[in-house]
Amino acid sequence: MKGKAVLIVGGTQGMGAASALRFAAMGSSVTIVGRNSLLGEGVVSRMRAAAPSTDSRFRFRQLDVTSMKGCREFCHSFVSDLRSEQAQLGAVVLCAGNLNYGPRRLTSEGLESGFALNFLSRFLMIRELLPFILEHRHDTRIVNVLGAGNGGSIDYEDLQLEHGFSFIRAAVVHATLTDLTTLELGQRYKDHPSKPCFYHMFPGVVATNALANGGFPCLIAKPASWVAPLLFPSAEKVSKTIVSIASDPEYGHHRSPGLLGPSGSEIRVPGYLKDSKDKQLQIWRVANEILDRI
Numbered sequence: 001m002k003g004k005a006v007l008i009v010g011g012t013q014g015m016g017a018a019s020a021l022r023f024a025a026m027g028s029s030v031t032i033v034g035r036n037s038l039l040g041e042g043v044v045s046r047m048r049a050a051a052p053s054t055d056s057r058f059r060f061r062q063l064d065v066t067s068m069k070g071c072r073e074f075c076h077s078f079v080s081d082l083r084s085e086q087a088q089l090g091a092v093v094l095c096a097g098n099l100n101y102g103p104r105r106l107t108s109e110g111l112e113s114g115f116a117l118n119f120l121s122r123f124l125m126i127r128e129l130l131p132f133i134l135e136h137r138h139d140t141r142i143v144n145v146l147g148a149g150n151g152g153s154i155d156y157e158d159l160q161l162e163h164g165f166s167f168i169r170a171a172v173v174h175a176t177l178t179d180l181t182t183l184e185l186g187q188r189y190k191d192h193p194s195k196p197c198f199y200h201m202f203p204g205v206v207a208t209n210a211l212a213n214g215g216f217p218c219l220i221a222k223p224a225s226w227v228a229p230l231l232f233p234s235a236e237k238v239s240k241t242i243v244s245i246a247s248d249p250e251y252g253h254h255r256s257p258g259l260l261g262p263s264g265s266e267i268r269v270p271g272y273l274k275d276s277k278d279k280q281l282q283i284w285r286v287a288n289e290i291l292d293r294i
């Protein structure tokens, strides 16, 4: 990854920030995206300190990814920077997300906010970056960090949970949709000469501020934040696996279907994804239709 560009969406804290620091130490140029500029600039300073050479570029871009228009604009300017700097895009790591406690909220674009954050923004980022990725032979890897294999049987007519929102139902929907689109992307581009790789990873339970960030009540989030480091791995530890998936030859193009568990090993395709081609195509069409309207 030395000398290559890396994009980390959701890179201001947690696993995204820890991955950003690892890429910086490997000599990559890293752009991180998030809403919190104080945290973002802090990660940029730490990346500078960790970098082996002064040639690498480190940037924080402030963006609320629940805005599809904002994501689209960001991707255009990111690609334009890559082109003008003649940079190779080594990896895209999609970490922006949370276990949204609720209540159900709509964005100004009329999307359920968790659906926008955990699924559609990621799908859109991939869709907008794909032309650049396919145009070049940079062996770009796209790693979605969410909930591979943790989906289930969902109501395909109610993806934005108008009828009965709960954070658990939302998490199952977002994991299922990301599984389906990862499989579809892998199948669509498996023989493409630019050899892009698409992964969806479930990191397991990781000791981050995820519960507080997801709006869980203090009475749950606070004690959890004390206990979690005793029971679960840190973001720093898990970022080692994320960065390996994004860069290690071991995770080369032969790995398919790209659904990975906490240790980075392939998970067995769960029952809800068996014979899923129709569902893959349905979600592909629905996601594209929503995005084409915004």
Ligand SMILES: NC(=O)c1ccc[n+]([C@@H]2O[C@H](COP(=O)([O-])OP(=O)(O)OC[C@H]3O[C@@H](n4cnc5c(N)ncnc54)[C@H](OP(=O)(O)O)[C@@H]3O)[C@@H](O)[C@H]2O)c1
Residues within 6 Å of the ligand: 009, 010, 011, 012, 013, 014, 015, 016, 017, 033, 034, 035, 036, 037, 039, 063, 064, 065, 066, 095, 096, 097, 098, 099, 117, 145, 146, 147, 202, 203, 204, 205, 206, 207, 208, 209, 210, 211, 213, 235
């Ligand atoms: N921690 C776990 O146990 C666990 C388990 C399974 C899956 N996951 C998933 O893995 C991913 C990373 O988890 P994590 O624990 O590292 O999370 P985290 O510590 O809460 O960090 C989340 C990152 O996403 C960014 N983000 C959140 N909402 C955003 C928005 N609307 N626009 C732009 N950026 C946004 C945050 O940045 P700003 O606050 O600066 O916007 C932050 O950088 C998440 O999708 C999470 O759901 C986590």
